[in-house]
Every structure is written in C-alpha cells, then in structure tokens.
Amino acid sequence: MNTNLEKNNALFEYLLRLGDTSLILGHRIAEWCGHAPILEEDIALTNISLDHIGQARLLLDYAGKIEGKGRNEDTLAYHRDARQFRNLLMAEQPNGDFGDTMVRQFLVSVYNFPLYSALSKSADAELAAIAAKSVKEVAYHVRHSSDWLIRLGDGTTESHEKVQQSINDLLIYVDDFFNGDEVDALLVGQNIAPDLNAIRALWNETVQLTMVKAGLVIPQVNSAMRTGSRKGNHTEYLGYILAEMQFLPRAYPDAEWL
Amino acid sequence: MTDTSDISHIRNLLTQVQDPEVPVLTIADLGILRDVALIDGTYEIKITPTFTGCPAMKAIEENIAEVLVENGIQNFKVRMVMSPAWTTDWISELGREKLRKYGIAPPSQSTEEHLKAILTGKNKAVACPFCGAVNTRLTSAFGSTACKALHYCDNCHQPFEEFKCH
Numbered sequence: 001m002n003t004n005l006e007k008n009n010a011l012f013e014y015l016l017r018l019g020d021t022s023l024i025l026g027h028r029i030a031e032w033c034g035h036a037p038i039l040e041e042d043i044a045l046t047n048i049s050l051d052h053i054g055q056a057r058l059l060l061d062y063a064g065k066i067e068g069k070g071r072n073e074d075t076l077a078y079h080r081d082a083r084q085f086r087n088l089l090m091a092e093q094p095n096g097d098f099g100d101t102m103v104r105q106f107l108v109s110v111y112n113f114p115l116y117s118a119l120s121k122s123a124d125a126e127l128a129a130i131a132a133k134s135v136k137e138v139a140y141h142v143r144h145s146s147d148w149l150i151r152l153g154d155g156t157t158e159s160h161e162k163v164q165q166s167i168n169d170l171l172i173y174v175d176d177f178f179n180g181d182e183v184d185a186l187l188v189g190q191n192i193a194p195d196l197n198a199i200r201a202l203w204n205e206t207v208q209l210t211m212v213k214a215g216l217v218i219p220q221v222n223s224a225m226r227t228g229s230r231k232g233n234h235t236e237y238l239g240y241i242l243a244e245m246q247f248l249p250r251a252y253p254d255a256e257w258l
Numbered sequence: 259m260t261d262t263s264d265i266s267h268i269r270n271l272l273t274q275v276q277d278p279e280v281p282v283l284t285i286a287d288l289g290i291l292r293d294v295a296l297i298d299g300t301y302e303i304k305i306t307p308t309f310t311g312c313p314a315m316k317a318i319e320e321n322i323a324e325v326l327v328e329n330g331i332q333n334f335k336v337r338m339v340m341s342p343a344w345t346t347d348w349i350s351e352l353g354r355e356k357l358r359k360y361g362i363a364p365p366s367q368s369t370e371e372h373l374k375a376i377l378t379g380k381n382k383a384v385a386c387p388f389c390g391a392v393n394t395r396l397t398s399a400f401g402s403t404a405c406k407a408l409h410y411c412d413n414c415h416q417p418f419e420e421f422k423c424h
Contacts, residue, residue, distance in 0.1 A: 040398045040408075047400040054311025054404075058340070113377075120343075129341035133310055136345075136369065136424050139376040140399055147379075 010186045011124065012066045013086065014193060016076070017183075017230065019059030020087035023077055024238070025108060026052030027245055031095055044144060048105070051137040058130045078249035082239045083232040090173040092238045096166065099152050099159070103166040106145035106210070111177050112138045114202035118194035127192065146210050153214025160215065168219050175225035177203070183230070268294050268301055268334075271325050278317040279403050280421075282360045285318060289348025292339055301326075301334040306344045309404040309424060345369045346424045363387045363409065363420040372423035384420050386411035394418075 029049035036042035060073040090108055095101045116138055119131035152163040180188075180196045187193035211218055226235065248255060272291055277283045285291045285305065292304040303322055307315050319336050326334050346365040349357075354364035366384045367375065375381045376399075383392045391413035398408040399422075406419045 040400075043402075044398065044400040047404060050311035050404055051309070052311075054309065058307075058310055125341050129343045130310075132343040133307075133340075136373060137310060139373050143376050143379065144399060 006186065007190060007192075008066055008068075010183045011127075011192065012063055013183045013230075014187055015059050015063035015066060015127070017086040017088075019056045019063055019076070020085050021091045021108070022052040022059060023056035024085070024087040024241060025091035025104075026050070026056060027241060028091065028093075028095060029101070029105070032101065037098060045101075048141055048144065051134075051141070055130070055134045055137070058133075062126055062130065074249065078246045082234055082242055085232060085234065085238060085242070087229060087234075087238070088173070089176045089226055089229050089235055090170065092235060092241060093170065093173065094237060096169075097162065099163040100166045100170070102145050102148040102152065103163065103170055105141060106149050107170060107174060107207070109138055109141040109145050110206040110210075111199065111203050113142050113206075114199050115194065118199065122193065123191040142206075149210055149216070150214040153211075153216040163214075164216055167216060171219065171221050172223055172226050176227040176229050179227045179230065181230050265294050265296060265301075268303070268326070268331065271329055271331075272303070272322060275318065275321045275325055278314045278321070279405070280357070280360070280362065282356045283349075283353055285322075287350050287353030287356065289344065289350070290318065299333060301331065303334055303336045304339045305336060306339050308344050312404050344424075346421065349421075357421055358387045361387050361418060362406070363418060365421050365423040367423050369423050384409055386414060386416065387418055388416050389414040 026049045029045050029052065032042065032045045033049075034042065036045050056077070057073050060076045064071040064073065064076055088108070090104060093100075093104055113135065116131045116135040120128050120135055122128040122131065149163065152159045154160070178196045178200045184193060184196060188195050207218065228234070269286075269291075272294070273284050273286045275285045275291075277285065277288060277290075288308065290305050290308065292306050293302075294304070295302045303326075305315075305318065305322070315338075319338075322336050323334075326332075347369055349365065357364045363384045363386070365372075366382060381396055383394050384396075385392050386394050386409075389411065391411060393413045394409050394411045396407060397410050397417070401408045401419055405422055405424065407422050408417065409420055410417050
C-alpha cells in the first residue's frame with residue numbers, strides 16, 4: 001500500500017478521535033447552560049464548552065481536508081452515526097451531579113494538557129498549530145477542574161463522599177484514553193503523535209498530586225475497564241447525544257445559518 | 259498603480275476593520291491580519307483565528323469583504339491560516355494602550371509565563387485599567403467572552419475585565 005495514503009488515513013482517524021472527543025464533551029458541558037449552581041460557574045462551564053467546540057471545529061475541518069472527499073466540519077459532526085464516532089468513552093458519560101461533571105472534566109483535561117503540549121511539536125504543522133492554540137485553553141480547564149476537585153474533596157463530609165464516588169464511577173473509562181492501536185503506532189513513528197505511555201506517566205503524576213491535595217484516593221478498579229472508542233464501540237449514551245445534536249441538520253439537510 | 263501600492267492600499271483599508279466584540283481594536287492591532295498578497299490576479303487576505311471558539315471570526319471575515327467591496331475591490335478571497343498559532347503577544351503596543359483606555363486590562367504576561375502561572379495557580383495581580391493599582395484579584399477566569407477574565411480592584415473598588423493571555 002502507498003505509504004502516503006496509509007499516513008493520511010491514519011491522520012484522518014487520529015483527527016476524528018481528537019475532534020470527536022472535543023465535540024461530544026463540549027456538547028455535554030453545554031447541557032449545563034442555565035443549570036449551574038451559581039452564575040460564575042454557568043459562565044465558566046459554557047466558556048469551557050465553547051473552547052471544546054471551537055477545537056472540534058478546527059480538528060474536524062482539518063480531518064475533512066485530509067480525507068479529501070469533500071466532507072467539512074458540519075458533515076462530519078452531523079452526518080455520521082454512533083459507530084463512526086471516535087470520541088473517548090469518558091466524553092459521552094452523562095453530566096450526573098456537579099461533582100461528576102468536574103471529575104470527568106479533570107480526568108480529560110489532565111490527559112489533554114500533556115497530549116496537546118506534545119502535539120504542538122507535531123511533525124504535522126497544521127495539527128501542531130491547532131494544538132498550540134488549544135493547549136492554552138486546556139490549561140484553564142485543568143486549573144478550573146482541579147480547583148473544584150480540591151474544594152469538593154477537602155470540603156464537607158458530604159461533598160467529599162460524593163466526589164470520591166464520582167471518581168470511583170468514572171475510573172473505568174480511563175484505560176480507553178491510553179489504549180493505543182495501529183493508528184497511534186504509525187503516527188508516533190512519523191513524529192506526528194506522541195507516545196501514549198509518556199502521556200500516561202504525566203497524567204498519573206498530575207492526578208496523584210491533585211488527589212493528595214484534595215484528600216481523595218484513586219481506588220483499585222475491580223470491574224472491567226471499558227475501552228473501544230478507537231474502533232467506534234461506544235456506551236449507550238452516545239446515541240442519545242447524537243439524536244439531539246443531529247436532529248436539525250438531519251431533518252432539514254439544506255438548513256443554513258443566516 | 260503597481261501591485262505593491264495596491265497591496266499597501268488594501269492593507270490600509272483593512273486597518274479600518276474592527277473587532278466586533280472589542281470595537282476599539284482593529285484586526286491589525288490584534289495581529290489577526292497576517293498577510294495580503296496578489297496571487298494570479300486575486301488578492302489573498304490571510305487572517306488567523308484568535309481563541310478557537312471565538313464567534314467573532316465569522317463577523318470579521320464578513321467585515322473584511324464588506325470594506326473591500328465598498329472600495330471597489332472584487333477580486334479577493336479571505337483565507338484562514340492556522341500556523342503559526344495566534345497569541346496575545348502579537349497585540350501591538352497601540353492596541354494594548356487602546357484596550358486600557360477602553361477599560362480592559364491588556365494581557366499582563368507573555369503566553370509562556372502565563373501558561374505556567376495558570377497551571378500552578380500563581381497568577382500575577384493584573385494592573386487595574388482605571389487607577390493603575392496592582393492591588394487587584396481574579397474573581398473569575400471566565401468572563402463574558404472567551405477572551406476575557408474578571409478581576410476586582412481593591413484600590414478603586416471597581417470590577418474590571420482583563421484580555422486573557424493566550
């Protein structure tokens with residue numbers, strides 16, 4: 001097989017993984033709009049959502065160009081089914097209570113930070129530029145979610161117990177972050193993507209540090225870790241998100257923003 | 259007219275295009291306007307996006323087209339370039355001064371320094387755009403637009419916005 005074609009196919013897949021994770025997480029956080037506990041938090045959550053959706057637009061737009069079949073950010077976002085989505089399973093998990101949302105955000109953001117930092121030095125100049133821009137926004141997400149984790153973990157008995165439970169519940173989706181496949185391997189070999197083992201080490205370090213500050217623990221996971229996002233195997237929640245997100249462009253395919 | 263004087267004419271025209279969210283700033287002050295070039299008889303206007311989710315980018319593209327068409331220039335296209343990634347370090351001295359006068363504190367640090375400060379939680383106090391005091395505190399890292407954070411001045415007792423380092 002033509003190696004350039006192989007590289008392009010891998011890059012397309014990789015961009016979908018990054019872009020879909022941003023899109024689905026951004027959509028999830030947007031569900032908080034008007035429901036956050038205080039006004040400042042409502043503004044913070046919608047800002048974080050906007051960052052994710054902005055990143056998704058750039059990544060999916062670039063994915064469409066790499067694929068070269070005339071699909072753009074909108075076609076990719078609105079006209080694919082669940083099995084064609086490549087977002088991390090963590091991103092599609094329900095908002096739950098405020099602590100669940102913050103733990104989900106924290107676990108993803110401390111993964112995104114070393115990932116996008118490394119990608120900003122990618123051999124692919126366009127991906128490097130998107131990552132360099134995104135990492136500055138991700139830093140705010142890390143800070144915001146870490147602050148809340150510490151505040152809830154080191155808060156009242158009830159807040160501590162609830163946020164510890166959120167961690168216990170969400171931890172089964174963490175292996176999915178690092179479960180690299182042939183796409184990752186090919187792009188690591190070309191210095192386009194970073195080695196996931198290195199990202200995992202950085203992720204562990206930040207999570208440990210924050211957990212100690214928050215007085216929380218990382219429990220032993222007894223149930224099976226859920227993986228499969230790289231092959232489009234999702235949890236039941238993604239279909240419901242897509243049903244809502246894709247309704248309008250599917251029902252009115254020619255609808256345009258005016 | 260020669261091509262180069264055409265290009266500087268277009269550049270001059272484009273310095274009128276304002277940021278729709280912060281109307282004291284032009285796209286030149288912000289460093290969004292990257293290049294104007296003549297390629298095969300078409301003027302290519304290169305701009306770069308600021309914050310990834312900034313909804314003002316579409317308006318800026320439209321405003322550029324409007325200014326050029328009003329001035330009788332039809333053969334152009336606006337192209338979005340990603341690399342190198344925009345940073346608030348590119349905001350001009352004039353732009354920073356305009357921001358301060360408008361009541362928004364300009365970005366207080368270089369992006370590099372700022373990234374470290376955000377992660378460690380050790381942000382420097384931002385000078386108040388009204389009284390200049392540094393006796394201020396961050397009230398929220400997220401504000402009314404993607405590019406702004408909220409602060410409070412303990413000297414003149416005014417809340418104020420900061421254009422975030424990016």
